[in-house]
Amino acid sequence: MTSPEPSTPTRPSDPADGALYDAIAVEHATIYGYGIVSAHSNPEDNYLVSKSMAEHRDRREAGLAKLEERSIAGPLPAAGYQLPMQVDTPTDAAKLAVRMEEDAAVAWRAVVEQATTEQDRAFGVAALTQCAVAAARWTQVLGTKPVTVAFPGGNE
Template sequence: MTNADNQALTAALSAEYAAVYAYGVITAYANPERLKLVSEYAAAHRARRDATIDLLESRNAAAPAPEAAYQPPFVVNDPIPAAKLAVAVETDAANAWRSVVERADSPDIRLTGIEALTESALRLANWQAILGTDPVTVAFPGQP
């Protein structure tokens, strides 16, 4: 159990908190045809948040509490900005989990980071496809 592992996990947890909050905003403005997808992705972030809290606590590390609110980087008032917010959220989550992969000392923590990065990259690619972005993904997701 290293401090680097705990710091990386704590940063990733912050990204998951923000993602859970943002998916509430996304839900409010998403295209009604995408609500099942949005619900699935929100649930995935809640599950990853909870697993990360459990992992930190199992390592006797304090899991920080979420912020009371998170400010979206732009106004979200219809389905297109909602989808763009989802892209921003998944990009931020991928960046955070890539950092876990790079910074963690423990192979188990790196594996957790790889799994979470992969999940975020897949969700990001799907949102990029929905928005018509070309290409829908990059060679190294989570790279700033």
């Protein structure tokens, strides 16, 4: 029998799996957001949009594969997402990109903190690092300082 609505996967109760699940959900939202960033960015920043979006897609797919190896259904992307700010200009687009990278860094830092295997911890550290580098690049586009923070994904 078919259901009128797809079933939504349940977030895993295990802290490590739950953190990975949450990080993948953030990746879905970030990929969506980069569509908005792309539509409003200056043409000279398109390379950065493409690079950032590709990194997030690769991370999402790798994270989904990790969950699948554990027989855990990954989170589904939403049909749309509420943006944290109005985006009408290239400056707004760059600010949204920084915000998304910072939010993704928070999610991947949680993966690092909850990881129970060396592989998951290494995957989380790599993801956290990529998010921090992307945030720094977008901060340079904005021309603001400091370009980066000492401990990405946290409020230290």
